[in-house]
Amino acid sequence: MRLRLNLATKALETHRRFLAGAGLTAFFAALAFVGLGWHVYSARKVDVEVRARTNKTNREMKELEAQRKDLERYFKQKDVADLHDRATFINGILDARSFNWTMMFMDLERTLPDGVRVISIAPTQAGGHVELKLTVGAANDDAELKFERALEGSKEFREVQIQSVTSSGAAGNQTGDQKVVQLTTIYSRG
Numbered sequence: 001m002r003l004r005l006n007l008a009t010k011a012l013e014t015h016r017r018f019l020a021g022a023g024l025t026a027f028f029a030a031l032a033f034v035g036l037g038w039h040v041y042s043a044r045k046v047d048v049e050v051r052a053r054t055n056k057t058n059r060e061m062k063e064l065e066a067q068r069k070d071l072e073r074y075f076k077q078k079d080v081a082d083l084h085d086r087a088t089f090i091n092g093i094l095d096a097r098s099f100n101w102t103m104m105f106m107d108l109e110r111t112l113p114d115g116v117r118v119i120s121i122a123p124t125q126a127g128g129h130v131e132l133k134l135t136v137g138a139a140n141d142d143a144e145l146k147f148e149r150a151l152e153g154s155k156e157f158r159e160v161q162i163q164s165v166t167s168s169g170a171a172g173n174q175t176g177d178q179k180v181v182q183l184t185t186i187y188s189r190g
Helices: 016-075 078-098 101-111 141-153
Strands: 116-126 129-138 157-167 179-187
Touching (some): 141 179
Antiparallel strands (some): 116 129
């Protein structure tokens, strides 16, 4: 028979709890390290893709900028600039001829209430619309007010600005109307 005797002055201490805790801590630390390492790897991979796209975009922008400068140099040549000016002039003439003046006068006639007549009209064409300087005579205040409201409510006439209103008693009103109104407006159909 064998007997186990401990003749040591201090009893044997077990470090089992410490080793278990240290092992668990090392396991969780290893998991965190792997997780963070995977996160860093993914972030660097995405960063590489973003850098590649950014570099590609920068190269394309430089190429387009070079093309733009080449085109600017080309269009600044005297013969090309003269051709551009001539084309602009011809397009202006074509725009003026293609504008439907009859439709504009029909729209103006439709907005004129009773007691209002057009004394003078000065149309100028600019950029797809016509700027009108109108001088109208009104038989009374009510007719003038109806005309202004009709013009402001119209889809074709916009940005109505009254320049001056002259009463019949004022000097210079030779038309026989009670009021003469000068205004500007922009006409655009469509």
